[in-house]
Amino acid sequence: MANMEKMIAERFELERLGGRDVFARSRVFWKTIDALQESEIYSYFQPLERNDGATAIYNGQTVVMLGSNNYLGLTTDPRVREAAIAAVREHGTSFTGSRLLNGSSVLHEQLEAKLAAFVGTESCTVFTTGYQANLGVLTALCNEMAVSVLDKLDHASILDGARMAKGKVLRFEHNDVEDLDRVLSGIDPDVGILVVVDGVYSMEGDIAPLPELLETCKKHGARLAVDDAHAIGVIGKGGRGTASHFQLKGVDLTVGTFSKSLASIGGFVCGDKQVIKYIQHHGRSMLFSASLAPPNIAAATKALDIMQEEPWRTEQLAEHANYMRKELRLLGFDVGESLTPVIPVRTGNEPLTILFWKCLVEEGVYTNPVLYPAVARDQGALRTSYMATHEQEHLDKALDAFKTVGEMLGVINAS
Secondary structure, eight states: OHHHHHHHHHHHHGGGOOSSOTTHHHHHHHHHHHHHHHTTOOOSSOOOSEEOSSEEEETTEEEEEOSOOOTTSOTTOHHHHHHHHHHHHHHOSOOOSBTTTTOOOHHHHHHHHHHHHHHTOSEEEEESSHHHHHHHHHHHHOOTTEEEEEETTOOHHHHHHHHHSSSEEEEEOTTOHHHHHHHHHTSOTTSEEEEEEESBOTTTOOBOOHHHHHHHHHHHTOEEEEEOTTTBTTSSGGGBOHHHHTTOOOOSEEEEESSSTTSSOOEEEEEOHHHHHHHHHHOHHHHTSBOOOHHHHHHHHHHHHHHHHOTHHHHHHHHHHHHHHHHHHHHTOOOTTOOSSEEEEEEESHHHHHHHHHHHHHTTEEOEEEOTTTSOTTOEEEEEEOOTTOOHHHHHHHHHHHHHHHHHHTSSOOO
């Protein structure tokens, strides 16, 4: 453990490493990675031999998969697979160009129409990744005469998009409506404002207080965009997201991704027709990136259809999450303010978090260790997430493993 702490301390020092050679950091970093790999405690870029959804094969061992965003269990659904295969046969493997020029197809437009109807907006446009969707929205709307105002725990793609845009970036305390009001009160009335929040926060599993946020935005004449990457398929009527969860209308833009519930890759933004058209023509990630490929569009479209045809998936997902949240708390674990199928198990310092991850894998449970800078230093956690297609035996096996390892490492008290 002492050696691990030393290696991690050296990683933190990289941030202050100067000098002419920009490769110097990589050489120092490599020593840390190499040592972790030799000790068999390196937890990232781990190749899975097979991923069947609720379970996977890792290092020749079948493990319960609690480290995936495959919330509805559709990535391996035969209907989704066949839709992707059929799209390749009909349209090929790529459109080889940006949406602006030769990369738009009827497949894009059909999916966009379905998404707009599903979310309940006039229009929608599709991006190649969810990350690019946020970049496109922010670079299109937040120029020198606009300010982007972000929750401090917003996803990195939102922060990166705001930094790439030419406007000023301000931040408010996580889910703190009073602090948002304070920030908005200090902005020049002649400057445009776009407030951007996550609907469901990807590490904490909590939900944005959308009614209060929207009321505060309206008070100051600000527009509100909600990134529902981890909310679509998860909360709201039929998995329609955060606004639906609160039975709320008036959100200006809803951003989402296909890489979670919708079993593919790609992203989208839904809103008023005029605003969406403007984003299409001014979002840098739309203009300068090749468009989403045919099999990805087809997979997302079929997953969206199945999600609406089989609402039991969203309902089962919520039941699994409620069960695990309750049982983990009863065992003595700190799961924060989670209200969704994203449930962090707080472990503390980085060496302990990595060791917990390794021990859980050996017990047949795969989780995601979350370390700085994804969380504050010494606030490490094991991010667990659940699927509609998990069986009760998967959940109970995971609980047994958490109990065994938690007691062994002193994270919880022995019963």
